[in-house]
Amino acid sequence: MHLTKNANARFWVISAVLIVASIGLLNIFESGIYKLDKKSDEIYSQVKDEEKITLFVMLKNYDAPSQTLQARVWVTPPEEFGTNLGDSFQVKYDTRVQLSASKIEHNNSDNSWYWTATEFLRAIDIEIDASNYEVQSRSKDTWFPFDHYSADLSGLIQFCVTGCETDDLKDDNWKSLPIEVVPYTASMPGWSATFKANNFEGQTDKQTFTEGAQFASSIILYRTNLNIALTLLLGFIFLGGGFSMLLLFRSILMNHRPPTLSGLIWSGSTAFTMIQTRNVIPGDPRIGVKFDLFIFYPSLILCFVSGGMMFYHWISKDTWSREL
Incomplete structure (x- = not known):
């Protein structure tokens, strides 16, 4: 797909506006x-x-x-x-x-x-x-x-x-x-x-x-407000990662998408990226705070369970191709 000249200009204008708005929003905190x-x-x-x-x-x-x-x-x-x-x-x-x-x-x-x-x-x-x-x-x-x-x-x-x-x-x-x-x-x-x-x-x-x-x-x-805002942002990222793996597994289960090796790699990298990101949360909270119990651990479980089920469907399917 090729963007027209006007669409290309709008793309860069919208990108610049989002960047400036993000900087302005972060400076409010x-x-x-x-x-x-x-x-x-x-x-x-x-x-x-x-x-x-x-x-x-x-x-x-x-x-x-x-x-x-x-x-x-x-x-x-x-x-x-x-x-x-x-x-x-x-x-x-x-x-x-x-x-x-x-x-x-x-x-x-x-x-x-x-x-x-x-x-x-x-x-x-x-x-x-x-x-x-x-x-x-x-x-x-x-x-x-x-x-x-x-x-x-x-x-x-x-x-x-x-x-x-x-x-x-x-x-x-x-x-x-x-x-x-x-x-x-x-x-x-x-x-x-x-x-x-x-x-x-x-x-x-x-x-x-x-x-x-x-x-x-x-x-x-x-x-600080900035600390709270960044922690909530990471919380949304964790939940997004967990639910994206759940939706991908649902599509495979309902035969909307085939089980592929690329999906397994995606679920594994998402889970381990979440673990690494947990270690750099601003404020360095100890393991086991309510943020972990209500956001991080459930998201991580969704990733591992969905990845495990996708792996099962991948190795048990009757036909396969060399493509990722």
Whole structure:
């Protein structure tokens, strides 16, 4: 069949439109947003920068099966309490930073939560276990790619403004400031996160923040829209592969098409391609999530069963040709 000149032009125009539309559609989906929720932003903005401590939090990795979040935090107090050197902060007073985490790497001389005056307060690496207090359901990786989680980060940051130069602990005067938790993540592949101010029992979010003795915050993690879209696309491809083998076997069974070696090769390559594609699903879900149980395994079974039945019809037919 030969295309006319107009039909050929329409073919390339339609192809270009589909390509541009696909690029535009994919760019609509976010590939990672790390933000502070609106209510928390309003609470934090009520205190001036020079009257609060900024705690920058960079999310590094989240492991859904073990529900552990790895992060790095930077403590940035006002200039009254030290000198900001970019990657570190040289404190003017004895400083203590205590964070709630299952693992902490303080990155100071004795790897403790205490820094003496003139020491450099560097980034602190932490690992937090997800509590999932902020999510009502789907807080297990079996719900991939619609699973979501929450982790809590709390603690205190204090400066000993007077008295710490002596051995007597009674004259130590520790000062606290409100602590603002700020997202500082550039990219954590496959995940987006929302940070929100939290509270201790008997307090509001605002009271916990403004009193400054301790801080409490929550980090809510969820899959990116792009991750979900690509997973659903792969799901349609898996189902399409399985049902195409089923329809081919139906045509052979009803004598609409002859059983051929090319059909067997097609079914085998489809099945093994599906297995290889399963290993590169965005987000690297473990084997056995609901996506597997409802989409991947049924599609794979359709391929193998249809291929096996086509093989039976191929070897049992009375006549055959050398053609594929």
